[in-house]
Amino acid sequence: MKTLLFALFVLLAAPAFAQQSVPDIPFDSVAAFLKLPPGMNFGEVPGVAVNSKGHVFVFTRSNSAGGPAYAPTAAQLLEFGPNGEFVREIGKGLYAWSFAHSVRIDKDDNIWAIDKGSDMIVRFNPEGQVVMVFGRRKESADAETKPWENVDPPLPAVDGLFRQPTDVAWDSAGNIYITDGYVNSRVAKYDKNGDWVKSWGSKGTGPGQFRLPHSIGVDRNNNIYVGDRTNRRIQVFDTDGKFLRMFTIDVPPDPRTRAVNGATPTGDRLAAVTGAPNSICITPGPNQVMFVGETTFPGRVFKVSLDGKVLGVIGRSGRLLKQFSGAHALACPSENEIYVAETSNWRVQKLILRQVTQTASTRR
Secondary structure, eight states, X not given: OHHHHHHHHHHHHSOOOOOOOEEBOOEEEETTOSBOOTTOOOOEEEEEEEOTTOOEEEEEEOOOTTSOSSXXXXXXEEEEOTTSBEEEEESTTOTTOSBEEEEEEOTTOOEEEEETTTTEEXXXXXXXXXXXXXXXXXXXXXXXXXXXXXXXXXXXXXXXXXXXXXXXXXXXXXXXXXXXXXXXXEEEEEOTTSOEEEEEOOBSSSTTOBSOEEEEEEOTTOOEEEEETTTTEEEEEOTTOOEEEEEOOOOOOOTTOOOSSSSOOOHHHHHHHTTOEEEEEEOOSSSOOEEEEEOTTTOOEEEEOXXXXXXXXXXXXXXXXXXXXXXXXXXXXXXXXXXXXXXXXXXXXXXXXXXXOTTSOEEO
């Protein structure tokens, strides 16, 4: 009986490696879609989101000219209109700003910013006023203030506090899920009022464990998808944190592709980064699909069904338009309109996907 149960668990938990023909999805990138004020530029762009009115929100690691190269304040939250026109900066000089990581918009158009440097998650109302904060930044007056140590095993996590959080999502009841990612390796859950409920996960490679939960999304059936980046997989949970399944993306890159920064990975290093989920977004509507951004190299974006089947590949590593490096965040207001925030290329691309034809190339 124990053998049967173990075999059943292995079958449930095993990553889905079989990928048959995977087409390249044809697409266009809208050149210079976001229009910054004269003389202003993005820094690294780790976050992008779109609200119900089509406004685009960009969380960028700019605004660092006033500090040293090490440990400057590197975060600005910017809003653009549906045609890419600059609207405003939100939270200019905010106490929580330290090192931008991601931005998300909830169903009520509240704006949520996740700052990895200050260990804080900030909720703004649509008018740009702070209405809720999670976590607390370290203070210069605190004797223990210093960078977090990535010791193994990590120090015990503390309810309600974070160590380099990464992303946020919500279920249909308004419960809040925060990936507490670089140090704590867990998912934290709050109710809709911001009251702590629980957390789950620890550092490791087993089902329900994480090695950098970097992104999170929730589908219309309240399944929670966590991009477990260093483990190179996406894990799926219910709203209580019960492990349901996991899958991997196993599409080899074009061998001619080269990395934008640093040496191009080969061998075991290439295997460790291929398909590693840097970013996740799930489309709205009754027939949902997921888009997954790969790490800086190979740097692609994938269209994936919610059961883990790769439906197509978008782009490749590079600096040019329609190429990516560090697809750190995705926003997908529809199945055919995708926004890609890139860290290495300091930009956001707006992609318009075209229908796959019989002549589209495939990867096997």
